[in-house]
Amino acid sequence: MYSTILGHEFIIINSEEVAHTLLEQRSVAYADKPFFSIMKLYGMDFNTGSLPYGDRWRQHRKLLHVGLKKEASREYQPMQLQKVHQFLQNLIGSPTQLSTAIVMAIAYGYDVTSVEDRFVTKVEHLLELFLQGVTLGRAALLEAMPFLQYIPSWFPGGIYDRLARDCRSVAREVLDDPVQYVKEEMAGGTTRQSLVKKLLGKYTDKDDMGTSEYEETVKEVGATVFTGGTETTNSVIQVFFLAMVLHPEVQIKAQEELDKVVGDGRLPDFSDREKLPYIEAVYLETRRWRPTVPIPHPRITSTSDVYNGYYIPKGVIVLTNVWAMSHNETRFPDPTSFKPEHHLSPTGEILEGTAPHTFGFGLRQCPGKHLADQSIWIAIVSVLATLRIGKGKDSTGCEINVKPDFTSGMEVHPKPFACSIEPRSANAERLIRASNKRE
Numbered sequence: 001m002y003s004t005i006l007g008h009e010f011i012i013i014n015s016e017e018v019a020h021t022l023l024e025q026r027s028v029a030y031a032d033k034p035f036f037s038i039m040k041l042y043g044m045d046f047n048t049g050s051l052p053y054g055d056r057w058r059q060h061r062k063l064l065h066v067g068l069k070k071e072a073s074r075e076y077q078p079m080q081l082q083k084v085h086q087f088l089q090n091l092i093g094s095p096t097q098l099s100t101a102i103v104m105a106i107a108y109g110y111d112v113t114s115v116e117d118r119f120v121t122k123v124e125h126l127l128e129l130f131l132q133g134v135t136l137g138r139a140a141l142l143e144a145m146p147f148l149q150y151i152p153s154w155f156p157g158g159i160y161d162r163l164a165r166d167c168r169s170v171a172r173e174v175l176d177d178p179v180q181y182v183k184e185e186m187a188g189g190t191t192r193q194s195l196v197k198k199l200l201g202k203y204t205d206k207d208d209m210g211t212s213e214y215e216e217t218v219k220e221v222g223a224t225v226f227t228g229g230t231e232t233t234n235s236v237i238q239v240f241f242l243a244m245v246l247h248p249e250v251q252i253k254a255q256e257e258l259d260k261v262v263g264d265g266r267l268p269d270f271s272d273r274e275k276l277p278y279i280e281a282v283y284l285e286t287r288r289w290r291p292t293v294p295i296p297h298p299r300i301t302s303t304s305d306v307y308n309g310y311y312i313p314k315g316v317i318v319l320t321n322v323w324a325m326s327h328n329e330t331r332f333p334d335p336t337s338f339k340p341e342h343h344l345s346p347t348g349e350i351l352e353g354t355a356p357h358t359f360g361f362g363l364r365q366c367p368g369k370h371l372a373d374q375s376i377w378i379a380i381v382s383v384l385a386t387l388r389i390g391k392g393k394d395s396t397g398c399e400i401n402v403k404p405d406f407t408s409g410m411e412v413h414p415k416p417f418a419c420s421i422e423p424r425s426a427n428a429e430r431l432i433r434a435s436n437k438r439e
C-alpha cells in the first residue's frame, strides 16, 4: 500500500510474502531508519533501534550478538528459570516485573530485588520525561522548524529546552550508572557474568575502536538491552494472563497436558518444551492474537527499488504491518479469537510456519528474540503448572467480566483488568516455595 502524509511518502507492507522479498531478500536497501532530531535532543539516540544503518549500528549489533545470539541465550536458561520461580512466589504475594529482573541480570549481572530499585526507577523516570516531551505533534514541528530547540527555557515555548535538558541528563545516568556498577564489581573481583562484563573484559573487538568510543558503545548497548527488553516481554506476559482470564477452557487443556507430561512432583523446565505442543500453541497464539509491537519503528529506503512493476523511490518511509500479517484470515481463520488450534494439526502437532512475525524482518529484526522467546515460554509454562488464573471478584463476591482493552502507541499493553491468581493446589504452592529456597 502506498500513501503520502504531510508531504512524506510511505509504503505499508501488509503481507508476509512482500515483507520477505523486500526486507529480507533485499535487506540492505530497507535497513535504514529515518532520523528524528528530537531523539538526539532528548538524549535517546543511544538506542540501537533508532540508529541509521551504518558503522555505529553495525558495531551495536556486533556487541549485542555476543550476548544475545541463540547459543549465548541458552546459557541464560538456569537464571531465567530462577527468576520465573521468584516471580511465581511474588504473584502469590505481590507482582514484580519479571522481564526487568531478567534483562538486568543479563546486561549487568545485577539482581533487581524491589520495585524501588535505583536503576529501574531511573529508567522509568527517563521514559516519563521522554513521553512527556515527545509527542508526535512536537516531533513533526521540530522536524519542520529545527530552530525551536534553541528557544531558551524562560521564553514561552521554551519547554523543549527544559524537558530536553532534564531528559538528556537522566539518559546520561542511565547509560553510566549500571556500567559503573559492573566496573566496581569487577574491581572487587566478585562480579557475576553479564553482557557488559564480557564486553568490558576480554572481548577483542574493542581494539577496533578508541577506548572511550568503545566504552560509550558498550554503555549504549547495555542501556538498549535494559530499555528495549523489558516492556515488550512484560506486555506479552500480560496478554497471556488476559487470555487465560477470558479462556478458562484453554487453561484447563494446557494444565491437563502438563499434568500428563510433567506430573505434580516437580516444576517444568526448558527440557520439557518439545513434549508440550499444546502449551507451545498457547505461547504462539499469545504472540499472534495481540502483537506487542503491531507496527515496528519505520524504516527508510536507502536506494530506489522496483517491486512487481511498482517503482519505490529512495527515501520512502516503510512501515511493516505485523498486525495485518498476524490477522490474515487465510492463514488464521477467525483471527480475532484466541485459539491455540491456529498452530496445531488435527492430531495435535505444532504446524510448521504459523509462528507470527512479531520480532520483525531482515537486518533490523529483533536481536533479543531468542532471549524473549525463552523468557515468555518459561513464564507461561511455569504459571500454568502452578497457578489458577480466573476472573476477579467485586466487593460483593460477584465475578467481574473483562472486556479486553489495549493501550495505543508503538508498544501495546493490555489496559489494567481484574483477575484472580491463586495456587492450583497445596502441592503447587509447596513446589514454588521449595524452588525458591533451593535457588
Ligand code: HEM
Binding pocket: 048, 049, 050, 051, 061, 064, 068, 103, 224, 225, 226, 228, 229, 230, 232, 233, 236, 292, 293, 296, 297, 320, 358, 359, 360, 361, 362, 363, 364, 365, 366, 367, 368, 369, 371, 372
Ligand atoms: C516479546 C518481546 C519482544 C518483542 C515483541 C520485540 C519486537 C521487536 C521488533 C518488532 C523490533 C523491530 C524489528 C524490525 O524493525 O523489523 C525489535 C527491535 C529490537 N529489539 Fe526487540 N522485541 C522483544 C524483546 C527484546 C529484547 C528482550 C531485547 C534485548 C534484550 C530486544 C532488543 C531489540 C533491539 C536492540 C532492537 C533494534 C534492532 C535494530 O534496529 O537493529 N528486544 N524488537
